[in-house]
Amino acid sequence: MTGSPAKPPTQNPALPDFWEQRYRDGVTPWDAGGVPRALQDFVAEWCATRSDAARVLLPGCGNAWEARHLCEMGWQVLALDFSAAAVAGAVPVMGRWRDRLLLADFFTFAAAAPFDLIYERAFLCALPRRLWPDYAARCAELLCPGGLLAGFFYFGCEPKGPPFMIEPAALDALLEPHFKRIDDRPVHDSLPLFRGKERWQVWRRHD
Numbered sequence: 001m002t003g004s005p006a007k008p009p010t011q012n013p014a015l016p017d018f019w020e021q022r023y024r025d026g027v028t029p030w031d032a033g034g035v036p037r038a039l040q041d042f043v044a045e046w047c048a049t050r051s052d053a054a055r056v057l058l059p060g061c062g063n064a065w066e067a068r069h070l071c072e073m074g075w076q077v078l079a080l081d082f083s084a085a086a087v088a089g090a091v092p093v094m095g096r097w098r099d100r101l102l103l104a105d106f107f108t109f110a111a112a113a114p115f116d117l118i119y120e121r122a123f124l125c126a127l128p129r130r131l132w133p134d135y136a137a138r139c140a141e142l143l144c145p146g147g148l149l150a151g152f153f154y155f156g157c158e159p160k161g162p163p164f165m166i167e168p169a170a171l172d173a174l175l176e177p178h179f180k181r182i183d184d185r186p187v188h189d190s191l192p193l194f195r196g197k198e199r200w201q202v203w204r205r206h207d
């Protein structure tokens with residue numbers, strides 16, 4: 001036999017078991033417990049430019065605090081996560097919008113129609129780096145032409161994760177084949193886990 005033994009599922013962040021265990025144990029240092037300021041500002045600005053209800057996807061939604069906010073704005077929301085414990089935790093948060101939750105894998109679920117917006121928070125950095133090209137291609141596939149990928153990106157060069165950091169040039173190389181960056185701002189209300197290392201960015205899908 002050669003090579004190292006396969007990691008158990010609870011130590012492999014590509015699998016639901018990894019996240020399942022952390023939600024069940026209450027070890028969720030990424031959970032904002034509310035709606036980050038930058039998303040609130042973006043929603044307010046973007047709403048002013050739209051007359052219809054945007055179709056929004058929240059991949060790896062966790063407790064879905066932001067999904068509830070977007071439902072309250074009247075948007076057509078789909079919040080998905082492949083951890084049953086995460087979705088169970090999101091049910092009381094979503095309340096009367098709980099039917100917008102889906103237990104599914106981002107990479108394989110069947111979307112009924114293209115989305116106008118994908119909201120990114122602590123999802124890309126939760127994925128092993130080998131899945132990042134698939135993430136970029138999948139986001140582009142799920143969005144309509146001109147659709148937006150907006151959210152928080154976690155920068156740095158530490159190799160270990162999750163959360164897995166990305167260097168600014170690497171994010172550009174990952175997304176630029178599909179998207180053009182149209183906004184980039186510092187974040188002022190980060191959790192300790194992300195403080196000083198995350199930025200709010202908006203990327204527009206090529207037509």
Ligand SMILES: C[S@@+](CC[C@H](N)C(=O)[O-])C[C@H]1O[C@@H](n2cnc3c(N)ncnc32)[C@H](O)[C@@H]1O
Pocket residue numbers: 013014016019020030031032059060061062063064080081082083086104105106107121122123126127
């Ligand atoms: C670090 S947590 C972030 C949760 C949430 N976005 C937040 O900000 O609180 C990453 C989430 O992505 C989910 N996840 C990871 N890979 C996934 C996949 N392929 N499909 C769906 N969900 C996935 C995990 O179950 C976990 O809930």
